[in-house]
Amino acid sequence: MLPSVVPSRRRSIAAGALFGTAVLVAALAAGPAMADVEEPPVAVIDGLIDTSDLNALGLPQAENAETVTIFSPGDDDLKFNHGTVLMPFKGKLYAQWQSSERDEDAPETIVRYSVSDQNGDNWSDPLDLTAPRTDGYTSNGGWWTDGETLVAYLNVWPADLSPRGGYTLYVSSTDGINWTDPAPVTDQNGEPVLGIIEQDVKALPSGRVLTAFHVQPGLQVKPYYTDDPLGVTGWTQGEFENQEYLPGEMSRELEPSWHVQEDGDVVMTFRDQGGSSMFKLAAVSEDDGETWSRSAVTDIPDSRTKQSAGNLPDGTAYLAGSLTGTKTRHPLVVVLSADGESFTDGFVLRDSEDLQPLRYEGKSKNLGYSYQKSVVWGEYLYVSYGTNKEDVEYTRVPLDDISMRDVPSAAERPAVEGGGGSLSVSWTAPADSGDAEISGYVIEATSRSGRTSTVEVAGDAMSTTLAGVRPGRYSVTVTAVNAYGSGESSVPSDWVTVTGKH
Template sequence: MIKDKSLIVSMLLATSLVVLFLSCETDKAIKVPFKVDIAIFNQDKNDDLGLKAPKGIETVTIFKPNDSTNHFNNGAVMTVFKNTFYCQWQSSSKDEDSMETWVAYNQSDDGKNWSEPKVLSETLANGYCTSGGWWKHGDTLVAYINEWPDDVIPKGGFTYYKTSVDGVNWTDKQPVLMAKGTPLNGVFEQDPHALPDGRIVGAAHFQPGLIASPIYTDDPLGIRGWKRPKFSNNSVKNNVSREIEPSWFLQGNNNLVMVFRDQSSSYYNLASVSKDRGETWSIPVITNMPDSRSKQSAGNFNNGIAYIINNPVNNKTRMPLAVTLSDEGKLFSTSYVIRRGGKDIQSLRYEGKYKRLGYHYPKSFVWKNNLYISYATNKEDIEYTKVPLTSLTLN
């Protein structure tokens, strides 16, 4: 029995401080980076969630398969370089991620009339390729290409790049490099953005397997100097992290928020925060943003408004496609339907592995006061929807 009252008081005080510290750490760990006013989504209205479409939107088909072309197409990513539109995607004859999958791209001067698909990267002799997205700096266009060798076990890949000054002639593929000069042993996510100071922040799925992590570089071309920051995944199952296929936006306080697909099928987005330009990140937590367990695309308009483009449903149906807005990136309270389900979606014309109705894997960029959203409809048609920013007003 302790008789020294001062010692008892000291022990109680120490215990209280420990409890307070642990409580603060727990609160810090479970703090949700953003919230959504879920009342804006009427989940009983399957076709459009009760959302209105923005005024003046226009949908364009970039590539439509026929009997003599490949029937599987997905992973569409667009950009504009020297006033010319470009789109890349992965293509195969019938099935997703088959061993003959290659990366196609085409271009357009007006965004409406597109060239025939050209080869950006041929399939591998011992694996396949998928689209990795774009970057541009000055007079150089960078195309990222993900390679998936079949001898990499567990399943994983590498990131390569090509550059061009005219969008026609390309350099040979070279490995994207980490800060120590070693190859990026992972596949690149298609949504890198630049901070106001020029730092590029993106994400990759690292080997062994597919372990998602933010990455960043201060190389303006985005081809070297990538760093993997301090980041912890919630879990890994079958060599795949729970968090996959992220994109990110900037909050009004300059915090970075990375939004993830939840592979554990909660049908809500996960999110993580960085307060130091992407060098450290919080452990991802579940938000209340409904999601079909698919890729999404997040970003900011020039006026700072944050947006998330996804299928905001609590099931695996990848429709409708919507854009949801927040003025500071903390409360998302306004949403618009971009593509409806029901009678508005074209029929699935060709069968194939993992093909189904829906608007798959959206990616986006802002150019000349318009939001461009590219996606694959039914994993078949490569399309985009152009949305005037003036029609995306906050409620």
């Protein structure tokens, strides 16, 4: 149960917020004509993000956030480390990333992984999942598991393929130590998927597995889904019309992540590689990923990098990333939405002042918390990334601190009067209604012998009468309900006698 007090995350938005509607409209006007695309399915509320605040984007610090370094290279180690992805498996936490000597996507690039103990604080030395190729290189494609088998996706980039693109292999393990030989990820016809998988494989509420591939020729992003629980066969391309960026080479949409809205629709959020607005793109599916709207420009700032979206166990939607509106990849923030449509709150997980210095130079190495991905494990949301593309790290935050679907707190102890065959009950509203208004109350009277009598009333009621109650001694509780569920029951009332006499 969530705390009954109003959490500190409930911050008010100043009327003069710097990131208001006028700024958004002006920025969007510089991008593509909105008439050519669908209405954006997600938005941030005015004033939530202050892009003039280069340290924290105007967001409060997540007080209980913890950062852990999985691997930090020394002078004798591979110094380029990027694309950190986490996955819980059989009580342990696994981290995967790509490594090279100093440059991004260098010929010697390999995929590595490390394993934690049960709390995710202590990590093994890096282990190699691949060896350097002579015909290109391999980058990491993330994880998936059905609970019994752990799958590691491997993105192969042939050196002689033009335009630049690739295909996806996988290896699997039942113990996290011994791995199968690489095999192709296949589509619904049993053919290899000729595309680079996004490091964002997750299951829909239906159990269907959803992600995206950047398919040949070049890198044309397409949503893909499969009903194979292991996520290695049966991948089917969803119907999605790309916006052009580099015709025949690269779509405007790249490197998406996704979350589910309160009504069950799925929203996929994209890096906008070809637009001039520096805002994220988003598309929506109403049929579990089979068909998609065209992508639309949102008002969520982009930084030309990956992001990570998802849902907390209570359904709260989140989007983690560097929402700077520039190519700067710090700070690291998470924004939150109760309904998956309007992001109304957020935190900074690591601000710019917390960023360690770059220690080793290399091609495409720059400051920042790059290529964020996330997973829920236990009581935490883990957001992983490569800091400065050299340190493999994550930041975790307690789920209770970021839930946006709070149920009401407990009502105060009710006052009860007994009668011949009824109980008259009155109460006051809880101090905290949660993240939706109180829609009703459940009043339950329980006798000493365990007999119960229950009545439900509307959310604006402060009293009621339980009629037809059998004789006995009763104690009464009141429970407030909102759109997200029932809160904690009140402290039981004093014992009251129903005599049965009229």
